[in-house]
Amino acid sequence: MQESRRPDLAAMIAPLGRALMTAELPILERHGLTMWGYAVLLGLGREPVYTQAALAKSIGADKTRIIGVLDALQNAGLIERGPDPADRRVRLIALTPLGRSTRDRAQREIQQQENELLDQLTPADRAAFLRALRALSASVS
Amino acid sequence: MQESRRPDLAAMIAPLGRALMTAELPILERHGLTMWGYAVLLGLGREPVYTQAALAKSIGADKTRIIGVLDALQNAGLIERGPDPADRRVRLIALTPLGRSTRDRAQREIQQQENELLDQLTPADRAAFLRALRALSASVS
DNA sequence: TATTGTTATACTCTATAACTATA
């Protein structure tokens, strides 16, 4: 059986991702966040303990690239960064209450905006799309 | 009714797009194509007449950015580029037979690889995912 | 010697601005 012709996945997904990120920027700016800063805050929500290198890797960034991001987040009081008593080479990163609430407020606005885009889909397609997206996303990361 | 929590769309889609593009690169390289070169060949398939500026815009690029790409494609014999007799300022771009066959062979390999990724989905989810993706992609471009 | 975080350097990609040739 031959599948009907379709555009390349990449040719649809990559521009869609860029458009979503561009649409997020004004929201992040209102909350005083950059894209990488927001990515770090999201990454910090998943597991409790973090070295900078592990954090960078988990969000797909280079360890050298997030240093300035961490400096800014720390200056803004959104994260805490201190030496690990057990191994003084590593810095442990943790969300502050302000960091958590800022992240949550920004995420709420972002997902509301995303939901408006998803509203064009039927409920069944929307559910299937999100289910498929989670699966595909997990299988490439 | 409250929707169940989910990751941000952008946080799933953008990395997925990057992973797909990275996975395409070896295929494109085997066919002597760059990512932008392939994008141009895809863009040329949609409508017959093209000025460089219109072509650039249609693939989300700057007019200054595709000039080198067009030079390379022309040198490789994949496109023809000649002055428009009606307005000698503009250059009309067209696929050569070689350009068309190269594009089609590369696209076949790329979509085969993408299909392997999609095989993890149920047939229903797969169809819904592609349907939704087309709709979302069209609504942001 | 190996590893964490940091800094410095170089490289790629992209955007902006000037130039030409036509209109």
Place this chain on the structure above:
DNA sequence: TATAGTTATAGAGTATAACAATA
């Protein structure tokens, strides 16, 4: 003067390599 294509310049973003502190 306005526009299509081109070229040149500058800027942002990213990757690579070298460094200091600690293990």
